[in-house]
Amino acid sequence: xxxxxxxxxxxxxxxxxxxxxxxxxxxxxxxxxxxxxxxxxxxxxxxxxxxxxxxxxxxxxxxxxxxxxxxxxxxxxxxxxxxxxxxxxxxxxxxxxxxxxxxxxxxxxxxxxxxxxxxxxxxxxxxxxxxxxxxxxxxxxxxxxxxxxxxxxxxxxxxxxxxxxxxxxxxxxxxxxxxxxxxxxxxxxxxxxxxxxxxxxxxxxxxxxxxxxxxxxxxxxxxxxxxxxxxxxxxxxxxxxxxxxxxxxxxxxxxxxxxxxxxxxxxxxxxxxxxxxxxxxxxxxxxxxxxxxxxxxx
Amino acid sequence: xxxxxxxxxxxxxxxxxxxxxxxxxxxxxxxxxxxxxxxxxxxxxxxxxxxxxxxxxxxxxxxxxxxxxxxxxxxxxxxxxxxxxxxxxxxxxxxxxxxxxxxxxxxxxxxxxxxxxxxxxxxxxxxxxxxxxxxxxxxxxxxxxxxxxxxxxxxxxxxxxxxxxxxxxxxxxxxxxxxxxxxxxxxxxxxxxxxxxxxxxxxxxxxxxxxxxxxxxxxxxxxxxxxxxxxxxxxxxxxxxxxxxxxxxxxxxxxxxxxxxxxxxxxxxxxxxxxxxxxxxxxxxxxxxxxxxxxxxxxxxxxxxxxxxxxxxxxxxxxxxxxxxxxxxxxxxxxxxxxxxxxxxxxxxxxxxxxxxxxxxxxxxxxxxxxxxxxxxxxxxxxxxxxxxxxxxxxxxxxxxxxxxxxxx
Numbered sequence: 001x002x003x004x005x006x007x008x009x010x011x012x013x014x015x016x017x018x019x020x021x022x023x024x025x026x027x028x029x030x031x032x033x034x035x036x037x038x039x040x041x042x043x044x045x046x047x048x049x050x051x052x053x054x055x056x057x058x059x060x061x062x063x064x065x066x067x068x069x070x071x072x073x074x075x076x077x078x079x080x081x082x083x084x085x086x087x088x089x090x091x092x093x094x095x096x097x098x099x100x101x102x103x104x105x106x107x108x109x110x111x112x113x114x115x116x117x118x119x120x121x122x123x124x125x126x127x128x129x130x131x132x133x134x135x136x137x138x139x140x141x142x143x144x145x146x147x148x149x150x151x152x153x154x155x156x157x158x159x160x161x162x163x164x165x166x167x168x169x170x171x172x173x174x175x176x177x178x179x180x181x182x183x184x185x186x187x188x189x190x191x192x193x194x195x196x197x198x199x200x201x202x203x204x205x206x207x208x209x210x211x212x213x214x215x216x217x218x219x220x221x222x223x224x225x226x227x228x229x230x231x232x233x234x235x236x237x238x239x240x241x242x243x244x245x246x247x248x249x250x251x252x253x254x255x256x257x258x259x260x261x262x263x264x265x266x267x268x269x270x271x272x273x274x275x276x277x278x279x280x281x282x283x284x285x286x287x288x289x290x291x292x293x294x295x296x297x298x
Numbered sequence: 299x300x301x302x303x304x305x306x307x308x309x310x311x312x313x314x315x316x317x318x319x320x321x322x323x324x325x326x327x328x329x330x331x332x333x334x335x336x337x338x339x340x341x342x343x344x345x346x347x348x349x350x351x352x353x354x355x356x357x358x359x360x361x362x363x364x365x366x367x368x369x370x371x372x373x374x375x376x377x378x379x380x381x382x383x384x385x386x387x388x389x390x391x392x393x394x395x396x397x398x399x400x401x402x403x404x405x406x407x408x409x410x411x412x413x414x415x416x417x418x419x420x421x422x423x424x425x426x427x428x429x430x431x432x433x434x435x436x437x438x439x440x441x442x443x444x445x446x447x448x449x450x451x452x453x454x455x456x457x458x459x460x461x462x463x464x465x466x467x468x469x470x471x472x473x474x475x476x477x478x479x480x481x482x483x484x485x486x487x488x489x490x491x492x493x494x495x496x497x498x499x500x501x502x503x504x505x506x507x508x509x510x511x512x513x514x515x516x517x518x519x520x521x522x523x524x525x526x527x528x529x530x531x532x533x534x535x536x537x538x539x540x541x542x543x544x545x546x547x548x549x550x551x552x553x554x555x556x557x558x559x560x561x562x563x564x565x566x567x568x569x570x571x572x573x574x575x576x577x578x579x580x581x582x583x584x585x586x587x588x589x590x591x592x593x594x595x596x597x598x599x600x601x602x603x604x605x606x607x608x609x610x611x612x613x614x615x616x617x618x619x620x621x622x623x624x625x626x627x628x629x630x631x632x633x634x635x636x637x638x639x640x641x642x643x644x645x646x647x648x649x650x651x652x653x654x655x656x657x658x659x660x661x662x663x664x665x666x667x668x669x670x671x672x673x674x675x676x677x678x679x680x681x682x683x684x685x686x687x688x689x690x691x692x693x694x695x696x697x698x699x700x701x702x703x704x705x706x707x
Contacts, residue, residue: 033588034338041312042340044305045349050373050411052346118502119344122524122685189582189622196509197580197689199344207346207373267623268582270686 009087013077020227020252021219024260031264046212054205058114065110066210068103069217073224076100079154080227083237083245086154093154094142097228101184104221105131108186108193111214112202123201127193129271130183133278134190138180140286144173145232148293158236167233169296172289174233176282181225181259185218188263194218195268226256303404306375309349310402313339313377316348318365318506319513321536322700323355324543326381327513328572329390330354332595335588337394343509345371350397351378355513356537364507374414375407383538489522492682497522504688506534510579512692514699517676519688526688529680531673533699542701544569551662559658567652568597570645573696577642578617580693581626589613603656610653614646631679631691638694672697 025039035041079086079093090096105127112124146152148170149160157166167174183190194201203214230236230251237244239251315334319327330352334341342348345368357365369378377397381390400406491497504517514536520528541549547562571594578587593610617623627639635641672695679695680688 029340032340032585034340035312038312038338038340041308042314045309045312045314048302048305048309048375049349052371052373118500118521125524126686191582192686195582195686196343196584197582197686199508200342200347203346204344205346211347264585266583267578267586267620267626269622270626270684272684272687273625 005087005089006085009082009085012082013087014074016082016249017074017077017220017223018216020223020256021216023253024219024222024256027257027260028263031261042215043212046208046215049208049211051210052205052207054115054117057116057205061110061114062210065107065112065114066206066213066217069107069111070213070220072100072103072107073217073221075103077220077224077227080224081154081158081231081236081248083243083248084155085245089153089155092152094146094152094157094232097154098139098142101221101224102131102135104184107217108202111206112193115205117205119198119200119204120202122198123193123195123204126195126198126201126271127186129275130186130190130193133271133275134180134183137176137278137282137286138184140283140290141173141177141180142232144170144286144290144293147290147297150297154231158231158238161235162238165233165235165238170233170289170293172285173293174229176286176289177229177233178255178259179282181222181229182262185222185225185259187218187222187259189266189269191263192268192270222259223252223256226259227252229255306404306407307402309375310398313350313398313401314342314348315339315350315352316342316345316368316507316509317352317354318357318361318368320353320355320357320361320383321514321534322383322538322543323353323381323513324700326354326383326385326390328543328568328595328598329385329387330381330394331591332599333387333390333394335592335595341509345507346373348372349374349376349401351376352381352394352397353379354381355383358535358537360534361506361514368507374411375401376410377401489527491522491527492525499527504692510576510689510693512576512697512699515673515692515697517680517688517692519680521685524685526680526683526685529677529688531676533673536700542698544572544698545701547662548665557662559660559662560656562662563652563655563658564597564600567649567656568594570649570652571597573693574617574642574645574649576696577638577690577693578623580689581623583620583623586613586617586620589616603653606656607653610649614650617642617646627690627694630687631694633675633679638690641694673699 022039026036029038030036076097078088079090079096081089086093108127109124112120112122112127145157145166148166149157151157151160160166179190182188186193192201194203198204203211206214227248230248234251234255237246237248239247242250317327317330317334345351349372351365351369351372353365369376377400379393379397381393385393487499488496489499500521502519502521504519505511505515506513514534516532516534518530518532519526544565547557547565551557551562571590575587575591575594578584578590589609590613593606593613596606623642624639627642628637630638631641636644675695676692676697679691683691
């Protein structure tokens with residue numbers, strides 16, 4: 001790992017995230033039976049669309065909510081190494097990642113609440129319930145990685161996997177991570193906060209630039225959730241022949257593809273039913289995994 | 299300017315249509331949905347997402363008011379299409395073609411935008427104040443006395459809001475008369491909820507303009523959080539004659555026209571697939587919903603039975619095998635005959651039987667398949683349900699309001 005962060009990585013990170021986000025949107029459109037060009041058409045449409053007005057919105061909170069939905073995942077992305085180089089390889093990288101991604105709770109709540117409309121508010125309620133269901137198992141899965149690596153630094157986690165990828169000996173933590181990655185990006189089966197049954201939920205009243213930012217932020221979030229799985233569980237840039245940055249990209253694309261595909265295979269899970277599963281199954285499972293890893297490390 | 303024009307043209311090729319269906323507009327809706335699928339336009343969940351408003355069938359006065367409110371709130375560039383109940387597929391194609399042109403026509407869109415700037419925005423600007431806006435399920439105003447509030451008050455407060463908007467929210471003093479009632483709207487009253495907390499009560503009508511919602515149905519609810527505390531069912535009157543599109547073969551047969559069992563089976567299977575599509579869409583499984591709807595469209599386009607049975611079998615297997623779907627539908631909307639899951643399974647079986655009967659050319663003699671009138675059950679089932687569950691209950695009961703209406707000429 002290089003001690004000095006190259007300047008280009010600061011520019012490369014948003015570019016890579018944007019490219020992967022677009023790729024995810026295109027894949028989602030194709031899997032849904034729509035044209036591959038429809039995400040680009042949507043961008044064009046939102047660029048020329050006027051803002052929608054609602055009665056007595058809290059515009060400041062709305063802007064904070066929408067903008068932070070883009071900023072938070074990009075900030076979460078700075079600790080994720082692309083091959084060997086991360087923008088900032090913080091000593092508490094895993095915690096930083098978790099903290100940034102929790103900012104999304106605020107983003108979604110502010111967006112849903114501030115437009116002063118019923119369905120977005122219900123979407124925001126749903127995300128809070130969802131957060132309570134997924135966040136604990138999610139944190140336990142991250143802690144398991146930290147325990148296995150003996151460090152909270154992402155690059156240390158990658159180094160600890162040189163012999164054996166974490167996904168091999170902590171498969172349950174990986175599974176829990178994938179489920180919580182869906183929940184964190186409110187995507188697919190965990191997409192109730194944006195459910196079609198509540199007219200699109202938190203984003204129902206957004207149009208034009210607001211909606212463009214919101215949608216982009218959501219895809220970037222999905223990309224970051226997929227990308228973090230690579231250094232955490234899939235050996236980072238390790239792999240034969242190809243350079244490590246390319247391996248990291250390939251693995252990220254594979255996880256991302258899986259997450260996008262799941263949306264088309266599984267209906268939405270309601271939190272009134274999932275919470276029980278989360279607390280009675282996922283938390284014990286992730287604790288068990290933590291225990292096993294703890295014993296092995298000792 | 300050049301860039302805007304270019305973006306407008308690109309955007310016009312990917313419209314997001316919001317489809318509103320009036321009572322007796324089912325046929326128009328089916329033609330429209332088939333055409334939208336053929337063009338692979340992504341349908342919108344909400345007016346905020348849409349730039350194309352499609353009204354299927356002849357809107358009654360009440361629905362028309364809601365439509366006008368949604369239209370006046372829709373952000374430009376925008377286009378509106380009216381598909382009459384008796385429209386031909388060709389007319390639907392033409393109307394959508396025209397809408398694309400309109401969306402890409404920078405001149406027309408600028409004129410539209412300029413006209414809207416000239417006339418300041420009034421929330422819920424149709425005659426009935428924000429009543430109609432509420433139907434759309436939109437703005438979270440909440441007042442017990444909304445009904446007595448009437449149009450006049452709403453017009454005044456709306457003026458205040460427009461002014462407020464113009465000042466960019468930096469207003470200050472001159473809004474003091476609104477103290478205690480932001481925007482002139484009364485504050486939400488509170489009431490105890492199921493957990494013994496005191497929560498705001500929001501008055502929210504579900505329908506008539508709501509994606510994947512039975513046309514003509516309005517459920518006036520009182521919400522606390524997302525839990526329904528009170529529910530009143532209203533049925534919007536339709537304009538037109540005749541019964542339900544789904545009963546047509548039986549009505550024709552009863553009138554003495556020659557109708558084969560195959561025709562009836564085709565209509566029956568399509569009806570069930572339409573219901574399945576809606577239920578799956580509400581359950582958040584767009585992919586399976588799309589599969590069911592494309593089968594429905596092929597049935598109605600008279601595809602030969604041999605081309606329908608295998609894809610239907612695949613579709614039914616996929617839906618039956620989804621454990622998540624079973625988990626989500628079990629114990630939802632349980633009545634004497636079963637829950638949403640058992641209704642889903644009955645629909646799958648009925649569709650399968652109907653598709654098997656597509657070769658039966660003997661004349662149709664029997665009565666239409668009896669269907670309960672689930673609107674009466676709704677208030678009882680919906681009270682205490684969360685919105686998500688409530689939507690599933692309604693979709694799984696699939697009320698056909700075209701059928702139950704007394705025809706208004």
